[in-house]
Amino acid sequence: MSGKLNEKILLYRVQAKRDPEAYAKLYDAYVKRIYRFVYFKVSNHEEAEDITSEVFLKAWDYLKDEKEIKSFGGLLYRIARNLIVDLYRARSARPEMIQVTSEEKIEIGDRGEWTEKLQIQIETREIVKALKKLKQEYQEVITLRYIDELKVDEIAEIMGKGKIAVRVTLHRALKKLEQIVRQ
Amino acid sequence: MSHGIIRQLNSLKSGEINPRADWVSKNRGILLSQIRNTVDPAVERKQPSRNVWDTMSIIFSPRLVNHALRPMVILLIVSLVGTSGWIATVDAAYEALPGDMLYTAKRAVEKTQVAVVKVIGDQKTETKLHSEFANRRAKEVKRIVVGTDPKKTAMVTDTLNDLKKELKSVDTKLDTNVSADVVNDVRQNAEEIKVTLKEVKDNLLVEHGNNNLTQEVADAKEAVKKTEIKAVETMVEKHLNGDTSMTKEEVKEVINSTIKNVAVEAVENKQNAADAKKVVEAVKTEVRDLAKDPIISGEMASGTKALNDKMTVMAAEAKDASAKTDVIAKEVDKTVVEANALLSSGDLTQAVSKMKEASANTTKAEAITDKTISNMQNVLPVMGVVVKSGVIVSAVATSTNNLVIVVSTTPALNIGIVSTTPAVPSALAPSAAIIVSSTVIKK
Numbered sequence: 001m002s003g004k005l006n007e008k009i010l011l012y013r014v015q016a017k018r019d020p021e022a023y024a025k026l027y028d029a030y031v032k033r034i035y036r037f038v039y040f041k042v043s044n045h046e047e048a049e050d051i052t053s054e055v056f057l058k059a060w061d062y063l064k065d066e067k068e069i070k071s072f073g074g075l076l077y078r079i080a081r082n083l084i085v086d087l088y089r090a091r092s093a094r095p096e097m098i099q100v101t102s103e104e105k106i107e108i109g110d111r112g113e114w115t116e117k118l119q120i121q122i123e124t125r126e127i128v129k130a131l132k133k134l135k136q137e138y139q140e141v142i143t144l145r146y147i148d149e150l151k152v153d154e155i156a157e158i159m160g161k162g163k164i165a166v167r168v169t170l171h172r173a174l175k176k177l178e179q180i181v182r183q
Numbered sequence: 184m185s186h187g188i189i190r191q192l193n194s195l196k197s198g199e200i201n202p203r204a205d206w207v208s209k210n211r212g213i214l215l216s217q218i219r220n221t222v223d224p225a226v227e228r229k230q231p232s233r234n235v236w237d238t239m240s241i242i243f244s245p246r247l248v249n250h251a252l253r254p255m256v257i258l259l260i261v262s263l264v265g266t267s268g269w270i271a272t273v274d275a276a277y278e279a280l281p282g283d284m285l286y287t288a289k290r291a292v293e294k295t296q297v298a299v300v301k302v303i304g305d306q307k308t309e310t311k312l313h314s315e316f317a318n319r320r321a322k323e324v325k326r327i328v329v330g331t332d333p334k335k336t337a338m339v340t341d342t343l344n345d346l347k348k349e350l351k352s353v354d355t356k357l358d359t360n361v362s363a364d365v366v367n368d369v370r371q372n373a374e375e376i377k378v379t380l381k382e383v384k385d386n387l388l389v390e391h392g393n394n395n396l397t398q399e400v401a402d403a404k405e406a407v408k409k410t411e412i413k414a415v416e417t418m419v420e421k422h423l424n425g426d427t428s429m430t431k432e433e434v435k436e437v438i439n440s441t442i443k444n445v446a447v448e449a450v451e452n453k454q455n456a457a458d459a460k461k462v463v464e465a466v467k468t469e470v471r472d473l474a475k476d477p478i479i480s481g482e483m484a485s486g487t488k489a490l491n492d493k494m495t496v497m498a499a500e501a502k503d504a505s506a507k508t509d510v511i512a513k514e515v516d517k518t519v520v521e522a523n524a525l526l527s528s529g530d531l532t533q534a535v536s537k538m539k540e541a542s543a544n545t546t547k548a549e550a551i552t553d554k555t556i557s558n559m560q561n562v563l564p565v566m567g568v569v570v571k572s573g574v575i576v577s578a579v580a581t582s583t584n585n586l587v588i589v590v591s592t593t594p595a596l597n598i599g600i601v602s603t604t605p606a607v608p609s610a611l612a613p614s615a616a617i618i619v620s621s622t623v624i625k626k
Contacts, residue, residue, distance in 0.1 A: 018222045020215055020218050020219050020222065023214075023215075023218060024211060024214070024215055027211055027214060028211070031202065031207055031210070031211075032201055032202060032207070035201065035202040035207075036195075036196075036200050036201060039200050039202075040200070045202075045203070048202070049202065049203075049206055049210070052202065052210070053210045053213065053214060056210075056214050057214065057217060057218070060214075060218045060221070061221075064221070123191055124191060124194060124195060124198055124199070127188070127191045127192060127195065128195065128199070128200065142192065146189050146192035146193060147192055147193070147195050147196050147200070148196075149193075149196075174188065174189075177188055178188055181188060
């Protein structure tokens with residue numbers, strides 16, 4: 001609750017006083033979540049970085065207009081989703097850009113940071129792979145629920161769905177993920 | 184299996200899918216510098232004009248603000264002002280008298296209070312409020328009377344009318360289903376008002392030319408008395424009908440004290456009438472002696488003779504009044520004894536009915552005394568009569584004759600009073616060559 005209130009105060013400072021410092025704090029709070037959200041939908045870290053920074057710039061512009069904000073998180077996810085859609089469109093115009101699988105392989109393999117806990121590393125890699133195979137809606141709901149650990153009503157707000165619909169989607173997404181992992 | 188997957192998903196959080204730390208901080212710097220460039224100082228200045236509710240909409244959800252918070256805050260302000268009185272304004276307004284700027288605020292707050300409890304449907308508080316406001320009006324009258332406002336006669340009349348209105352509201356409320364203890368509160372207030380109005384009457388008697396006002400105050404006092412008696416009646420009725428907010432002992436005590444008050448009033452009235460009689464007789468003796476005095480001659484002699492005649496009539500009236508009040512006092516005494524006997528035997532209804540009878544008689548006696556004193560003032564153009572704890576000091580001055588007579592029912596208040604009594608301003612002018620006489624009446 002206090003986190004929520006804190007966010008509201010920061011948001012107020014941004015909207016009423018155009019306080020960049022307050023916005024920086026909001027950035028700190030959300031950047032990882034937005035990045036992860038984006039990362040699952042795009043092919044690599046570079047694209048994720050680009051989109052994430054653009055999300056925050058757009059959100060700042062949006063707040064400038066003193067529009068009513070229900071939830072800052074919701075706003076960020078919405079902007080991110082739109083930007084990703086834009087990216088897909090751009091890609092479909094240039095088909096050669098779609099090289100998701102190969103790039104992904106290099107990406108994970110190249111990180112090389114996991115020298116220990118090899119077992120987990122492999123498992124994780126599998127899971128990420130499986131996640132990327134899910135359809136967008138399932139991917140989103142699983143990312144938000146189990147990686148960002150948001151509550152169902154928060155997810156409902158972000159996805160613009162009812163709570164029950166989110167629960168159902170979540171259940172189906174998890175089932176589907178299980179199937180993919182088992183294969 | 185799904186638990187395993189969830190665990191794995193959770194572990195992703197700290198893993199490879201996160202942004203690089205250096206990118207996060209670098210991007211933060213870039214973002215900050217970018218957005219700083221967009222901040223327009225003009226926009227910043229424009230911001231404070233935001234409506235308070237808009238500002239709240241940022242902190243809370245707009246729906247909450249508009250549908251819940253806003254009405255709640257407004258209701259809270261209204262009830263704050265209405266029930267407790269808001270800080271400085273109301274504190275200052277509380278002391279305000281009619282004609283003051285803040286008096287309007289004071290009355291507005293009172294009206295809000297009543298409106299609020301009416302909306303809530305709180306009969307108990309509404310009754311208490313009306314009774315409390317009646318008390319306030321009485322205190323206002325008291326303060327106006329001792330004041331020097333040139334419009335005070337009109338102000339007293341208005342305030343007394345308001346007082347009567349409040350009493351009427353109280354009377355109608357007594358018929359509703361308020362509990363006995365509330366009724367008792369009403370009674371206590373009525374008693375207080377009665378005491379206040381008595382003081383008002385005494386103050387008015389000191390000054391001459393207040394006959395109309397005195398009558399108005401007497402009317403208001405009678406109304407209060409009625410309310411008081413009705414409150415006692417209602418209280419007993421409620422008690423007998425099973426209201427448990429007061430014990431039988433408490434109810435008895437209330438009746439007992441009311442009866443006592445009635446008895447005391449009766450004695451006071453009798454005493455006042457007797458004292459008035461003494462004063463008139465003393466003045467009459469003085470005037471008669473003066474009329475015979477050889478140094479008084481010409482116009483002055485005829486004036487004195489006229490006064491002498493008037494005093495004779497007056498003396499007869501005072502005697503009559505004294506006799507009447509004496510009879511009434513005896514009757515009241517008897518009734519009070521009966522009421523007490525009924526009370527100790529536990530017959531509350533009958534005791535109250537006796538108490539009512541005694542009270543009505545006392546009111547009659549009071550009217551007689553008031554009329555006598557008022558007539559005394561008419562006979563003697565300038566006359567002040569102070570009735571205080573059974574002592575009557577009377578200063579009489581006839582403006583035509585420059586005659587000043589001071590009479591006191593106690594030896595201590597002797598001739599010295601002549602120069603200080605407010606009732607004789609012009610009579611002490613140097614031209615007042617005529618006799619200043621004083622009489623001490625031995626009680």
